[in-house]
Amino acid sequence: MIERIGKTIILKNKPTIIGYGSIVGKKEHEGPLSNEFDEYIDDSYFGEESYEKAESKLQKSAVENALKRAGLSSDDIDNIFAGDLLNQCIGSSFGLREFGIPFIGLYGACSTMALSTALASIFVNCGVANNAVAVTSSHFCSAERQYRFPLGYGNQRTPTAQWTVTGSGALVIGEGDNSPYINAVSFGAIQDLGITDTNNMGAAMAPAAAETIAEFFKDTKTNAEDYDIIYTGDLGRIGTDLLYDLMDEKGYNLRCRHADCGNIIFDIDKQDVHAGGSGCGCSASVLASFVMHRFEEEQFKNILFVSTGALMSPTSALQGESIPGIAHLLNIKIDTK
Amino acid sequence: MIERIGKTIILKNKPTIIGYGSIVGKKEHEGPLSNEFDEYIDDSYFGEESYEKAESKLQKSAVENALKRAGLSSDDIDNIFAGDLLNQCIGSSFGLREFGIPFIGLYGACSTMALSTALASIFVNCGVANNAVAVTSSHFCSAERQYRFPLGYGNQRTPTAQWTVTGSGALVIGEGDNSPYINAVSFGAIQDLGITDTNNMGAAMAPAAAETIAEFFKDTKTNAEDYDIIYTGDLGRIGTDLLYDLMDEKGYNLRCRHADCGNIIFDIDKQDVHAGGSGCGCSASVLASFVMHRFEEEQFKNILFVSTGALMSPTSALQGESIPGIAHLLNIKIDTK
Numbered sequence: 001m002i003e004r005i006g007k008t009i010i011l012k013n014k015p016t017i018i019g020y021g022s023i024v025g026k027k028e029h030e031g032p033l034s035n036e037f038d039e040y041i042d043d044s045y046f047g048e049e050s051y052e053k054a055e056s057k058l059q060k061s062a063v064e065n066a067l068k069r070a071g072l073s074s075d076d077i078d079n080i081f082a083g084d085l086l087n088q089c090i091g092s093s094f095g096l097r098e099f100g101i102p103f104i105g106l107y108g109a110c111s112t113m114a115l116s117t118a119l120a121s122i123f124v125n126c127g128v129a130n131n132a133v134a135v136t137s138s139h140f141c142s143a144e145r146q147y148r149f150p151l152g153y154g155n156q157r158t159p160t161a162q163w164t165v166t167g168s169g170a171l172v173i174g175e176g177d178n179s180p181y182i183n184a185v186s187f188g189a190i191q192d193l194g195i196t197d198t199n200n201m202g203a204a205m206a207p208a209a210a211e212t213i214a215e216f217f218k219d220t221k222t223n224a225e226d227y228d229i230i231y232t233g234d235l236g237r238i239g240t241d242l243l244y245d246l247m248d249e250k251g252y253n254l255r256c257r258h259a260d261c262g263n264i265i266f267d268i269d270k271q272d273v274h275a276g277g278s279g280c281g282c283s284a285s286v287l288a289s290f291v292m293h294r295f296e297e298e299q300f301k302n303i304l305f306v307s308t309g310a311l312m313s314p315t316s317a318l319q320g321e322s323i324p325g326i327a328h329l330l331n332i333k334i335d336t337k
Numbered sequence: 338m339i340e341r342i343g344k345t346i347i348l349k350n351k352p353t354i355i356g357y358g359s360i361v362g363k364k365e366h367e368g369p370l371s372n373e374f375d376e377y378i379d380d381s382y383f384g385e386e387s388y389e390k391a392e393s394k395l396q397k398s399a400v401e402n403a404l405k406r407a408g409l410s411s412d413d414i415d416n417i418f419a420g421d422l423l424n425q426c427i428g429s430s431f432g433l434r435e436f437g438i439p440f441i442g443l444y445g446a447c448s449t450m451a452l453s454t455a456l457a458s459i460f461v462n463c464g465v466a467n468n469a470v471a472v473t474s475s476h477f478c479s480a481e482r483q484y485r486f487p488l489g490y491g492n493q494r495t496p497t498a499q500w501t502v503t504g505s506g507a508l509v510i511g512e513g514d515n516s517p518y519i520n521a522v523s524f525g526a527i528q529d530l531g532i533t534d535t536n537n538m539g540a541a542m543a544p545a546a547a548e549t550i551a552e553f554f555k556d557t558k559t560n561a562e563d564y565d566i567i568y569t570g571d572l573g574r575i576g577t578d579l580l581y582d583l584m585d586e587k588g589y590n591l592r593c594r595h596a597d598c599g600n601i602i603f604d605i606d607k608q609d610v611h612a613g614g615s616g617c618g619c620s621a622s623v624l625a626s627f628v629m630h631r632f633e634e635e636q637f638k639n640i641l642f643v644s645t646g647a648l649m650s651p652t653s654a655l656q657g658e659s660i661p662g663i664a665h666l667l668n669i670k671i672d673t674k
Binding site: 002049087088090094096097099100101102106107123129130186192311315316324 | 338341346390423436440445446464524
């Protein structure tokens with residue numbers, strides 16, 4: 001039912017993605033993945049009085065879209081695994097309170113989509129839950145206010161800065177046939193190489209991604225060529241280059257089989273997002289739309305999905321602390337007919 | 338291996354508490370549970386430059402104490418489940434980064450100790466991990482600054498306010514004999530009855546505790562009298578009275594078999610803590626010391642431990658939102674010889 005090799009947890013009962021849902025903001029809808037998403041919002045407030053309330057509504061909408069696709073109601077869900085970037089994770093607690101589903105709150109910064117999906121998959125694989133939901137969100141405006149400055153200040157962004165994605169993605173994990181399933185998961189350990197620049201998150205997270213991917217290759221005796229593609233969450237341009245260098249040092253060439261959700265969700269130069277997209281909602285919305293569609297079209301049969309998070313806070317940064325990074329991994333497969 | 342009845346998850350492989358560790362502050366050491374704790378600190382800074390860094394060190398110390406008692410090193414631990422009250426959970430990420438253990442970050446506000454222990458127990462029960470650690474912490478000074486005002490302001494506290502415990506508790510879950518084990522767990526759904534007073538957390542959390550306990554009684558066809566005692570996390574005096582009323586309405590009398598960790602960690606009147614203790618570190622430090630000692634002395638053989646959390650943030654409160662509550666439950670047993 002479960003086999004553990006090193007840090008890698010093989011899920012032999014094939015917990016399956018039986019539903020997925022996504023919603024993004026206007027800028028994300030204007031990007032290259034435009035029509036992949038289920039829904040988009042024109043208004044950053046999503047009809048609410050604050051960006052935080054809008055973010056809660058995004059998360060609720062993504063879950064509703066995923067439940068609808070799975071043909072289930074909230075009563076059919078045994079546990080929901082959720083988190084976001086807002087202080088005290090209010091995107092999740094306020095967005096999901098009406099569903100009445102036993103709630104497992106997570107904090108993994110931008111790594112939360114892989115974290116929530118990994119836990120939901122383990123629950124379903126082991127019979128702890130019949131159906132479980134994994135969801136996360138981020139919102140450019142609420143993240144800017146909390147981590148940097150309110151938008152009205154007109155703060156200048158450094159070239160290494162990334163653009164927090166406004167969006168949410170949700171998966172329903174259950175038993176199913178002919179759909180992509182979570183074959184294996186790996187939880188990363190915290191990696192901290194001493195990066196202190198909070199405007200260069202990609203650099204802080206790249207070592208964690210490299211460590212988690214290399215450990216997975218070692219545990220499973222595989223290499224980059226064994227996968228159709230390896231997605232990282234939101235390393236952006238700078239973090240991606242660092243990841244390649246770090247993987248080279250470990251003896252793995254990732255270049256030909258890698259893409260970063262933060263690099264593909266925006267047209268980086270035309271949309272002026274500097275080093276790329278970021279935020280929990282980045283990898284979540286790309287996974288729960290574009291990636292799922294590629295599985296449906298049989299372009300993907302076996303991929304790695306590695307969400308990456310920076311576990312710092314504005315307080316720790318002001319106190320001179322470095323930025324701990326983390327990366328959790330999903331191996332998603334579909335059985336060929 | 339697992340049986341799910343309603344929201345209740347029965348863990349048939351008896352994941353066992355093979356180690357526990359605690360550390361508290363000066364005020365907690367001066368309270369009624371004084372010598373139950375492994376360690377205490379006289380200096381709120383714990384030799385560090387900030388309260389936040391002190392809190393990280395508390396969490397690290399609690400884990401070290403628990404590992405020592407289990408006779409294990411960090412290399413023996415497959416996963417660590419942790420969270421705290423600080424923004425972006427920096428108590429956990431900074432406190433635990435040096436251990437190198439695959440890290441699962443949680444946010445359940447003050448419910449985190451039951452949340453982390455429940456997940457660690459499921460992992461061990463299902464063979465996902467051989468050994469797993471659950472830990473959480475809080476610190477009066479870092480919590481006051483973040484949620485209310487910096488201490489230097491000399492802010493007045495309302496009679497309903499609770500005193501955040503400075504402390505941390507950790508459990509090591511693994512395979513073992515003759516020690517208390519986690520017989521069942523239950524994850525609560527979010528309950529929000531519209532309380533908006535952020536100085537009355539007990540009232541906001543009591544409905545969640547009542548719901549989780551009543552559902553567990555229903556699922557397992559048991560009653561308060563079937564347990565030696567039922568601990569709640571940090572409802573304090575006011576929340577406890579509300580819990581009794583809410584349970585009366587549901588047809589259960591909890592009065593004779595209930596204690597609240599927030600009520601027993603301090604001498605409420607003499608120590609001027611108003612409505613009682615609170616914080617993730619409250620139920621964690623009481624569980625990983627006093628409660629474990631009662632099992633060792635065979636005073637307890639079958640208890641419920643229900644940590645309670647308020648999933649609000651200062652931002653949501655300022656935006657006029659009510660306070661969502663949550664409560665997760667552990668059924669801890671020891672086999673009688």
